[in-house]
Amino acid sequence: MATRPTPCTPALKFQELPESELDRALDLAYLAFHEKPEAELRAHHKELLRGCTRVGAYDGDELVGMVSALPFTLSVPGGELPCPGVTFACVAPTHRRRGALSGLLAELFARCTAQDWPIAALWASESVIYGRFGFGEGTRGLTVEIDSTRPLALRIAPDDRPLRLLDPADAPARLAGLYDSTRADRPGRINRTRAWWAEEWLVEKDEEDESFSPPRVVALGEPAAGYVVYRTKRDDDAPGLVRVDDLEAESPAVAAALWQYVTSIDLTAKVRAWGRPVDDPLLLFAADRDQVRVTAGFPALWLRLLDVRTALLRRSYAAPVDVVLDVHDAHLPANSGPHRLSYSSEGGAAYEPTHAPADLSLAVRDLAACYLGGTSPVSLVQAGLATEATPGAAARLAAALRTDRAPHTVDGF
Numbered sequence: 001m002a003t004r005p006t007p008c009t010p011a012l013k014f015q016e017l018p019e020s021e022l023d024r025a026l027d028l029a030y031l032a033f034h035e036k037p038e039a040e041l042r043a044h045h046k047e048l049l050r051g052c053t054r055v056g057a058y059d060g061d062e063l064v065g066m067v068s069a070l071p072f073t074l075s076v077p078g079g080e081l082p083c084p085g086v087t088f089a090c091v092a093p094t095h096r097r098r099g100a101l102s103g104l105l106a107e108l109f110a111r112c113t114a115q116d117w118p119i120a121a122l123w124a125s126e127s128v129i130y131g132r133f134g135f136g137e138g139t140r141g142l143t144v145e146i147d148s149t150r151p152l153a154l155r156i157a158p159d160d161r162p163l164r165l166l167d168p169a170d171a172p173a174r175l176a177g178l179y180d181s182t183r184a185d186r187p188g189r190i191n192r193t194r195a196w197w198a199e200e201w202l203v204e205k206d207e208e209d210e211s212f213s214p215p216r217v218v219a220l221g222e223p224a225a226g227y228v229v230y231r232t233k234r235d236d237d238a239p240g241l242v243r244v245d246d247l248e249a250e251s252p253a254v255a256a257a258l259w260q261y262v263t264s265i266d267l268t269a270k271v272r273a274w275g276r277p278v279d280d281p282l283l284l285f286a287a288d289r290d291q292v293r294v295t296a297g298f299p300a301l302w303l304r305l306l307d308v309r310t311a312l313l314r315r316s317y318a319a320p321v322d323v324v325l326d327v328h329d330a331h332l333p334a335n336s337g338p339h340r341l342s343y344s345s346e347g348g349a350a351y352e353p354t355h356a357p358a359d360l361s362l363a364v365r366d367l368a369a370c371y372l373g374g375t376s377p378v379s380l381v382q383a384g385l386a387t388e389a390t391p392g393a394a395a396r397l398a399a400a401l402r403t404d405r406a407p408h409t410v411d412g413f
C-alpha cells in the first residue's frame with residue numbers, strides 16, 4: 001500500500017479495491033464520467049470490474065478514486081504479451097489535482113510489475129493526460145468516409161464469393177478464428193474472448209447513439225475469409241448512414257467485396273468507418289480518393305513499457321541492430337540508464353546495462369510509441385524528442401523495429 005501526502009490535505013491511501021466495494025466504485029465512475037447507465041449496462045460494467053486488477057484511492061474511509069486493469073494480452077511483433085488494459089481511471093470531482101491519479105497509477109504499476117506484466121495499455125479520455133506517466137501512442141486510428149451515392153470505384157477485382165448475413169449470436173464462434181489470425185500480422189490487437197465479442201461488439205443497443213440499428217454482421221466465405229460488423233441509421237432529415245465498426249479480411253479482394261457491400265446498401269448515402277488502420281488497403285485500392293476520404297486521425301491505444309527489458313526481449317526484430325539506448329523513466333527508474341540493445345538472427349536479442357556512451361537518448365513514452373512499429377525513432381530525432389549521439393543510430397533502430405503492417409487497435413475499453 002502506498003500513501004501520497006499533499007501540502008494542505010490528509011494523505012490519500014492507495015490500496016486494493018475489494019469486490020465488496022464494486023457498487024461504490026461504479027457510483028464514483030458514473031459521477032466522474034457523467035453517465036447514468038441502465039441496469040443492464042451497470043451489471044456488465046460490474047462484471048468487467050470483477051475480472052480486473054483494481055486499486056482505490058481512499059480519503060479516510062471514503063473511496064475518492066479508482067483505476068482498474070482488464071486481463072488482456074496484446075499482439076506485439078512476433079508474438080503476444082500480457083498487457084493489462086487500464087480502464088475506469090477516475091477521481092471524485094472534490095479530489096482532483098491532488099495526486100490521486102498519480103498515486104493510483106504508481107500502485108497499479110507496482111502490482112503489474114509484481115505479476116511480471118511487461119506492458120500496459122489504455123484509451124485516453126484526453127490525450128494530454130497519460131504521456132507524463134510514460135504512456136506513448138502505440139497505435140493510431142483513422143476515420144474514413146465513403147460517398148456511397150455512387151458505386152465504389154475499385155482498382156482491384158472484389159472476391160465474388162457470396163456474402164451471408166450472420167445471426168449476431170452465432171458471430172463470435174464464426175468470426176473469432178479470423179480475428180485471432182489477424183493478430184499474428186498486426187501488432188496492437190487485444191485478445192477477444194467470446195464474452196468480449198458478445199458484450200462489446202454485438203450488443204443490441206448502441207451505447208453511445210441509440211438511433212443506430214442493432215449490429216449487422218456479414219461474412220464472406222465459409223469458414224469466414226472476411227467479415228464486417230456495422231450499424232445503420234436513417235432519419236427523415238439526413239441521408240442514411242452506414243457505420244462500419246469492424247472489418248477484417250484475409251485478402252485485398254475480400255476487403256474490396258466487403259467495402260463494395262457496405263457502400264451498396266439501399267437507402268443509405270454515406271459509409272463512416274471509425275478506427276481504421278493507418279495503412280488500410282482500402283486507401284490504396286479505392287480508385288477515386290475523392291470518394292473515399294480520411295476525415296480524422298487520432299491516437300488509439302496508449303502503451304506503457306513497464307519492464308523495458310522484458311518488452312524488448314519478447315518482440316521480434318526486422319533487421320540486425322546494436323545500439324546503446326539511454327531511456328528516461330521518471331516513474332519506473334529500473335528502466336532508466338544506458339542499455340545495449342542487440343539483435344542478430346544467430347544470437348537473438350539482448351538488452352543489458354552498459355557503461356558505454358549512449359547512441360540514442362529518449363523518454364520511455366517515446367520508446368513505447370516505437371515499440372509496436374507505429375512511430376520511427378528517426379521521426380523522434382527529427383521532432384527533437386530523441387537525441388542521437390551516433391549518426392545513423394536512430395535509422396538502425398528504426399530498421400530493426402519496423403513492422404510490415406502498421407499497429408492497429410479497434411477495441412476500445
Ligand SMILES: CC(=O)SCCNC(=O)CCNC(=O)[C@H](O)C(C)(C)COP(=O)(O)OP(=O)(O)OC[C@H]1O[C@@H](n2cnc3c(N)ncnc32)[C@H](O)[C@@H]1OP(=O)(O)O
Pocket residue numbers: 032033086087088089090091092095096097098099100101102103122123124125126128129132
Ligand atoms: C484510462 C482511462 O480510464 S481514461 C479516463 C480518465 N478519466 C476521466 O477522464 C474522468 C474525469 N477525470 C478524472 O476523474 C480526473 O480528473 C483524472 C483521473 C483525469 C485525473 O485525476 P487527478 O487525481 O486529478 O490527477 P493527478 O492529480 O494525479 O494529476 C497528475 C498530473 O496530471 C495532470 N492532469 C491530470 N488530469 C489532467 C487533465 N484532464 N488535463 C491536463 N492535465 C491533467 C495534473 O495537472 C497533474 O500534473 P502535475 O503533476 O504537473 O501537477
